[in-house]
Amino acid sequence: MTQPRTGAQMIVQALKDQGVDVVFGYPGGAVLPIYDEIFLQNEIRHILVRHEQAAVHAAEGYARSTGKVGVALVTSGPGATNAVTGLTDALMDSIPIVVLSGQVPTFMIGNDAFQEADTVGITRPCTKHNWLVKDTASLSSTIHEAFHVARSGRPGPVLVDIPKDVQFASGSYTPKQKARTSHYQPKLKGDTAMIEQLADAIATAKRPIFYTGGGVINSGPAASQLLRELVEQTGFPITSTLMGLGAYPASGKNWLGMLGMHGLYEANLAMHGCDLMINVGARFDDRITGRVQDFSPKSKKAHIDIDPSSINKVIHVDMPIIGDVAHVLEDLLRIWKSKGRKTNAEAVAKWWDQINEWKKVDCLQYSNSETTIKPQYALERLEALTKGRDRYITTEVGQHQMWAAQYLGFDEPHRWMTSGGLGTMGYGQPAAMGVQIAHKDSLVINIAGEASWLMNMQEMGTMVQYHLPVKQFILNNERLGMVRQWQELLHGERYSQSWSEALPDFVKLAEAFGAKGIQCSDPKDLDDAIMEMLDYDGPVIFDCLVEKHENCLPMIPSGEPHNKMLLPNSSTKDAIAAPGAVLV
Amino acid sequence: MSPLKIKKGSSRHSAYDLRDPNADVIERHTLAVIVDNEAGVLARVIGLFSGRGYNIESLTVAEIDHLGHTSRITIVTTGTPAVIEQIKAQLGRIVPVHEVHDLTVEGACVERELALFKVAGEGDKRVEALRLADVFRANVVDSTLTSFTFEITGSPEKIDAFAELMRPLGLAEMARTGVAALARG
Structure with missing residues (x-):
């Protein structure tokens, strides 16, 4: 050449x-x-x-x-x-x-x-x-x-x-x-006969649910649009894994919230009680299924996934469809519309009545405090004060991550970056850096726990060097909160090595890096402090001192099925049985 | 399992799926995997089996197309029907893997293995070893005054049987290649 x-x-x-x-x-x-x-x-x-x-x-x-x-x-x-x-x-x-x-x-x-x-x-x-x-x-x-x-x-x-x-x-x-064209060309189109079968199942379902995952987001913007159209067309309830948040808008009327170990009560009970489960780009992860033998026992299951090895790996499905989410949903919608099919509206309405009953449990309630900032309250305020803004959220791993998934709403895909499968503490801060580089004028917030955050704190240097105005929103409970919660549930409240001692002064630390530091410990000051963070044009470390022994609920105790959730204010004593204790 | 208890030859590809995917019966399957013959490809396949806790009973590999740089890996593995399906799907994900064939379910296949046996002995035992080798159509590929080395090909079961017979006759050493297999027809 x-x-x-x-x-x-x-x-x-x-x-x-x-x-x-x-x-x-x-x-x-x-x-x-x-x-x-x-x-x-x-x-x-x-x-x-x-x-x-x-x-x-x-x-x-x-x-x-x-x-x-x-x-x-x-x-x-x-x-x-x-x-x-x-x-x-x-x-x-x-x-x-x-x-x-x-x-x-x-x-x-x-x-x-x-x-x-x-x-x-x-x-x-x-x-x-x-x-x-x-x-x-x-x-x-x-x-x-x-x-x-x-x-x-x-x-x-x-x-x-x-x-x-x-x-x-x-x-x-x-x-x-x-360049040499690779033989590696994964199949994108799903099997039409199986998609037809799914369309038939949608038409007759009495208690259906869409269970969506990161595959929708990976498939591209068209997949999220098609999913929204399909939900609109069918009127079915929809839940999502941690990875799939934002594919269907949290403000959408059919949204049940996240499912899984720390998912919402209504989402998990709907999964347990459904008669048709349509898995779109999710993988039946163990955080989702709970006890596999009792996972959604009465449902027919369809599974749309581009990876053949995801099919039947954990849960046996009745309608496997191997293909790209956008391609499959496009075909499904075309087939659905072409024959003028209708859902069983009467049965689905009854199903919604049941779901609305579950919603009344209000599983995200928590007892707020006048004197101490509850982590849930901090996230509710952050949500209220940033709603409608061009906002990207990353997280570290632990309680704060689950609370963020529960209390923040995402209306668009690609707005939520969190380490789901591996659960990598130290992920959020550098990930936020990558997000801010890609979207220089957007608001990027890393929701962190103080322990996770310290794992990659050296990156504050990078943020300052490149003027990346990422906001580090640290819910500081001076504990490895999730570890502490499991020790409370499983190990007789013996809190072995799960506290953060000799923490740095985060405000001084921010200043040492050339960033801005804010500390807040009084719920009455929280709104002003958050606004100060948002208004500052540059990287900020926000040290939010929160309640130290708050548990992240609701929770499916390990080894239990979806319908055995621990709700807020329920006793956590002996919540996890011996067989569940060996699980992570 | 279905009451017919059909293991071999029944599959998702046949008109009737007689295998219960949730059965916990352990099956033995022979897989043929066609791969690009590039550095590390065998490590990828073996790493998949060890990393995910699958069994390997035997494994053979050699280049089969020098121009196309493709190799054929023949793996004999065991597992429940669900695990076997998962093994095939996981093998299919490896980028340099072109094809995965489950010879056990794709129809009849021939399986052959080659083995070398060194049998040391004198007198009657030596004569008996030679006589049995003849029965098994094993060839003598090396001999000394006190030992024979036999070469035998056949199904793994035949080689097992020959090994059992040679043991009391002075079996000193044995080397097996593992199974090579092709679909019939």
């Missing part, structure tokens, strides 16, 4: 051809040639993180909030091993990211060279696929293939390991269009 290029030049060119505008990374010996090429151009912006784990989470935040592929660049050895948590997180939550890692030169591989690690070996189980590029000739086509694999089918993380001599050597560049 044209004049030869070095491997490093090819990498930067391939990223440009793939439409990459930002890379999160950290330099080191084995990626110096790539960093030299980044220095010599202006199209791709490089964000210097403070730790490689954060680079990967930032790429995830970028990907989740835009629907595009996120990119991280790390060096060999420790750079790559630090990326492992982020890769695993992205694999569990099906987030498309490409991680480029440097490697020692090919002739030194296997010699225990300085900063050598078997990166493809280590990351094989935590990537969708990975490659070690051994010659420059195949470098550019491998990167194009990596992007294809990351974004196709069920999205996921991929890693390309590039030895330093491959970065220096010259070869000819393969443009995106001419």
Whole structure:
């Protein structure tokens, strides 16, 4: 083709051809040639993180909030091993990211060279696929293939390991269009006969429910639109997993709220009592099903999923439909409309009556306090004061995460970034950074617990450096709240190692980083303090001192089915039986 | 299980699905997996089995198309019907995997294994070993005054049977390749 290029030049060119505008990374010996090429151009912006784990989470935040592929660049050895948590997180939550890692030169591989690690070996189980590029000739086509694999089918993380001599050597560049087309082409269209069968089931269902998940969001904006239309057409109730929040608007009239271990009472009871369950892009995760043997015992189940291995993995389904959510919903709506089918409106109305009875339980009630900020109250106020704004929320992992899912409403997809499958403490802060880079004028809030937040607090440096006005909303109970809650439920209130001692002064910490710090401990001051945070043009650490021993309820105790929920104000004593205690 | 208790040959692909997906009966299946012959592909397949707690009874692999760089991995595995289905689906997710065939349910197939047996002995035992080898159509591929090395091919059951017979006759060492299998016709 044209004049030869070095491997490093090819990498930067391939990223440009793939439409990459930002890379999160950290330099080191084995990626110096790539960093030299980044220095010599202006199209791709490089964000210097403070730790490689954060680079990967930032790429995830970028990907989740835009629907595009996120990119991280790390060096060999420790750079790559630090990326492992982020890769695993992205694999569990099906987030498309490409991680480029440097490697020692090919002739030194296997010699225990300085900063050598078997990166493809280590990351094989935590990537969708990975490659070690051994010659420059195949470098550019491998990167194009990596992007294809990351974004196709069920999205996921991929890693390309590039030895330093491959970065220096010259070869000819393969443009995106001419790159080897992979045999990896997942099926998008669902089986029409099965979709017909589902349409028939929808027409006759008496107690139906839509159970939706992250697959709707991953499928793209069309999927969310089609889902909304389908819910409108059928009038069926809809619930969603943690990953799927925002696909159907929380303000929509058919919305039951999140389901699962800390889901809403009405959503879980509707799942338990339904006669038709339509799973759209969710995977019957153990946080959702509770005790599998008693999971929704009387229902026919349909399952729309792009990944054949999700079908019948946990729950046996009657109508498996393998395909992309948007494609399948489009066909389903067409089939539904073409024959002028109608739902059993009378039965569905009775079903709604039942659901409205369950709603009256008001499972999110909590006893508020005049003197102490309840975490639920803090989130209710945050919701009220940010509603209607162009808002993106990330979270860390724990009680605050579940409260955020319960008390905040999401009306659009891509607005909610949280570590669902892996449950990675330390996810939210770097993810928020990636979101803010992608949406520079939007309001980005990381809802955190003080313990999770400390796990990647070094990224405050990155936020200040790049003027990222992310708001760190820390619900500080000086406890590892969820661990403490389980110790209360399961281990006789012996709170082993679940408190946060020697916490920093978060206001001073913010100032030390060059950010703004706010502390609030009085419910009467909360609104003003939140407004001060929102009005400040720059990164803020908001230290919200909350009730220390609040439990996150409602809750399906581990080992129990959906209809055995612990409600607020119910006794938590001996709530979890011995068989449930071994579960996590 | 259905009252017919049909294990082999019954499948989702047949007109009648006689296998209860929730049955806890353990089945033995032979899978043929066609993969790109690239670095690490075997590690991906083995890592899947170890990572998800599946069984491998035997595994053979070799390149079968030098121009297309594809290899065939033959895996004999055991599990409940649900686990077998899950194994196939998980194998199908691996990017360099082209095809997954469950030879056990796709119709009749031939399964063959090759084994080498070193049998040390003198006198009557030596004569008896040679005689039984002849019965089993095993070939002598090496001999000394005190030992024979037999080469035998056949189904795993035949090789098991031969091993049992050789044990009292001085079986000293054995090497087996694992199963290679093809659908009939």
